[in-house]
Amino acid sequence: MDPATYAWLVLLFPLVGSMVIALGWRALPGKTAGWIGTFAIAAAFLSSLGMLAMLLDEPSDSRQIVDSLYEYASAFGLEIQLAVLVDPLSVFMCLVVTGVSMLIHLYSVAYLDSDRGYARFFSYLNFFVFSMLVLILAGNFIFLIVGWAFVGFASYALISFWYRRGTATKAGMKAFVINVLGDVGLYLAAFLVFRELGTFDFLTSFEAAREEFTTNQGVVVAICLLLLVGAFAKSAQVPLHTWLPDAMEGPTPVSALIHAATMVTAGVYLIARMFPFFELAPTAADIAAFIGLATLVIAATIALVVTDLKRIIAYSTMSQIGYMVMGVSIGAYGAGLFHLMTHAFFKALLFMAAGSVIAAMANIQNIDRMGGFRRAMPLTSGLLIIGCLALAGFPGTSGFFSKDEILVYAAERGGMYWIFAVGGYIAAFLTAFYSFRIGFRVVAGKPVEEARELEQGHLAHGEPVNPATGEPEDTDVGFPGPEHHIAERAKPMAIAMSILGVLAIVGGWIQIPGVDHVLETFFEPTFEESHLYHLVPSTGTAWLGLLVGGVIALAGIGLAYLCYVARPGITLRWKERFGGLHRFLERKWYFDEIQDALVYRPAIAIGRFANSVFERFIVDGIVNGAVGIVRASSATVRGAQSGFLRAYALLLVGGFAALGIYFLVVSQ
């Protein structure tokens, strides 16, 4: 079979899984729905492996295969094929998405066990994977937009999955609205590409762009900026990031899958995929890189003070995606995508471990309430620490190699790009600190009541309350369910987390400077035409970067150890001394308030104005005026309609008589 056939299979399995679960949920007993979903994704993962094997069989210069299922639309020279593009980039993304999704499905089989929306959850989750794969495999802008919008919907459905929670439904709406804003950017970019180049096809438009556009021509910069709007909304970059922390209202596996490992990296994928445009518009690429850096730093600082466990990880996700966006924008495509992969491993792992801890705390998410889980939950604690090490970039772990590769590339490009390297290393220090803020607060310290209970073998079961607001929860359908599941007691969760734990450590070993460069070689066919891709830092520089990164990571971890283990009171004193700064960070740099003042309030004010003035006086005026005119003009005619039969008869006879007389007079 050729790679394209496998690509269609990759798309088919999750779609079929979603359909089967959605239509047959009544007939599926127990955990069947979960297993169907998991095996559908496993089949997709195997097909992705098949796609990879077939692609590697092709000679290196023909590893970009376009295959069309049928012609979607054809008119006036416009031909839209329902086409997939199979090349190293899409195959790589397919492997990451299906691989991580498979493990998260496996985790969810146990984690969501007591939820009454069990089948609904897996149907949504399979649909999400299908959408994401459509987005990745799309061979033209139209198909890409379809996947892009599907993914937005799937995200909305899963954030609002516990629809009895008011906060969850609101968070879903917020995510959807911001995502749609990004969709509009993507649509406009696609229209511009079509207007200028006359095609929606990726490869054709890339070819045409190189011939038609000159560097930094206005149109191509506009295309890139519009693409960036789409990418930033999906990837939660400043200032379109506020939906991501709120999206933590969804179930924890959803946070792991959609809002850490896969969907939010769609923006990174988009920038990498559209690299011919971005290389023609260096201005737009630099803007993207600066926004990536800003997000990286802003999110890292917020993650220092947030107390909600899942939200810390969410801000860390934003921050790590900032690295990726920065990487692919400055031309470090291989490094950016490498970090995408390692991040998918350790961030999914962190979320899974967090889910297990939150379950042990009976849905309490505040890290100030946690502590001392190392004896009660050895497996979860160990894996959480592995996740934190990888996130912090501890030497040897996956995050260590991938993060530094981006920063070394930035330094290698020199000039202005030094800013990115320096900023990246500063944020790396913050990252190391906040990741071990999580690690030490949860694992180390005196065991809290829940941890002591668990050591005795009792899993805490509190009254169900909303972790965000503390309100008692409606326990009907659409609520997390009364049972809690921890990795120590649920095998599927333990297996999924252990595999990711191994990957979080060894995932970076495929790309060690001077040792091997698997990804670098693999991506070669996709980025062949790029003039930035072939800029590779020397092994010496790369190792110097790794050394700096390692020292910074160790320093961050050391500071965290000092603050949270050696002298636990120290952070409280800092909080008092830098009260203003703390409040500023705790309010998340006031982004929500700024958006509220700049967008929400004006929109509401315009709405009020439209309702009270425009609607009442102008629209109602026109409608009521038309009614009044008809009524007034009909009043005179209505008088004739008296209802007196004899009056009608008189009119009839009189009329005929008048006509007769008239004709008599005329004929004379």
Next chain:
Amino acid sequence: MDIAWYLVLSALLFAIGAGGVLLRRNPLVILLCLELMLNAANLALVAFARSTGTQEGQVFALVVMVVAACEVVIGLGLIVAMFRRQLPLDVDDARKLHG
């Protein structure tokens, strides 16, 4: 005989009928007057047919009779319905369909 006499008679009958329709309030009488008007028209038609020696006028008169029969059926039906519902048999009272 001169056709003028027939036409004068016809005109007289028509005028009587029209006057009845306009002046009387009993629906039964109005129906009778309508018949009178139709038959006045028939008389004129037949007289013209006779004077020109053609058939068309007579045929037309027969058609008018059929129409008159239909009209009487409907009219009498209405009157019976009004009677059954014990409505006053006065066309001036039946004016609910005014605008």
